[in-house]
Amino acid sequence: MKIAIGSDHRGFSLKEDLKDYIQKLGFDYKDFGTFSEESSDYPDSAAEVSLKVSQGQYDRGILICASGSGMNIVANKYPNVRAVVANDVNLAIMSRAHNNSNIIKDVRYVTKDSEGNEYIITALQGEIDYSNSNILFLTKVEALIKLVDSGSINITSKY
Numbered sequence: 001m002k003i004a005i006g007s008d009h010r011g012f013s014l015k016e017d018l019k020d021y022i023q024k025l026g027f028d029y030k031d032f033g034t035f036s037e038e039s040s041d042y043p044d045s046a047a048e049v050s051l052k053v054s055q056g057q058y059d060r061g062i063l064i065c066a067s068g069s070g071m072n073i074v075a076n077k078y079p080n081v082r083a084v085v086a087n088d089v090n091l092a093i094m095s096r097a098h099n100n101s102n103i104i105k106d107v108r109y110v111t112k113d114s115e116g117n118e119y120i121i122t123a124l125q126g127e128i129d130y131s132n133s134n135i136l137f138l139t140k141v142e143a144l145i146k147l148v149d150s151g152s153i154n155i156t157s158k159y
Contacts, residue, residue, distance in 0.1 A: 001125065004058035006045030007031040011064030011121070013037070014106065018062065030058070045076035053102055054078035059105035060124040068105040074102050079149070090124035099126050100138055106107040 002023060007015040013033055023028045034040040042065050049061040055061035061083075063071040068085035074093040075083035083103035086092035106120055128134075147153040 001027050001060060002058045003027055003029040003062040003124065003128065004032055004049040004050040004052045005064075007064035008036050008042035008045065008059075008066070009034055009040045010066040011106070015064045018064070018106070018117055018120065022121065025121060026047055027121075042070050043074050046071040050075040050081050050083070056080070059102070060070040062083045062106055062120060062124070063103060064106045065105055072105050075105070086120065086123060089122070092120060096123050096126035098134055098137070099128040099141075104137075104138055 005015060005019065005022070008011065015031070019031060030052075032052070033045045046063055046065075049058075049063055052058045053061040061075070061081075063075060065071050065081070068087075072083050072085050075081050081103055082101045083089070083105060084095040084099065084101045086095060087103040092104055095104070100125055102124075104120055106124055108131070128138075
């Protein structure tokens with residue numbers, strides 16, 4: 001699995017710890033910034049990671065900042081990206097299994113979860129739930145995304 005990873009200045013130290021963990025597990029990764037604790041603009045690294053996952057150059061992405069909201073908004077603007085804010089192990093794992101998420105927003109800057117490295121990687125490695133009901137949900141989500149992207153749906157439309 002190839003992982004794209006990025007952070008803002010608030011997530012820099014967590015990102016560095018997570019990179020060490022990823023490397024110990026033997027996964028390929030690339031760091032798309034930021035590269036210090038100096039103030040930085042979160043959209044820059046969020047856009048880089050999201051673009052690479054969107055284009056299929058990387059299988060998964062990890063974004064790290066304080067709240068998760070801004071980076072998540074940026075990431076979900078890219079085609080083929082399903083980014084989620086993961087503030088606990090259950091949400092991280094379920095988002096992969098039930099929502100086919102491919103970018104996880106790590107918000108341990110806020111939650112101070114000491115076991116976050118393990119659950120972030122576990123979630124990214126997780127399998128998608130291919131049960132009939134979940135496939136139906138994922139198919140509906142994909143259909144809705146295509147309608148919105150094509151301009152065929154507006155806020156008063158129902159897919």
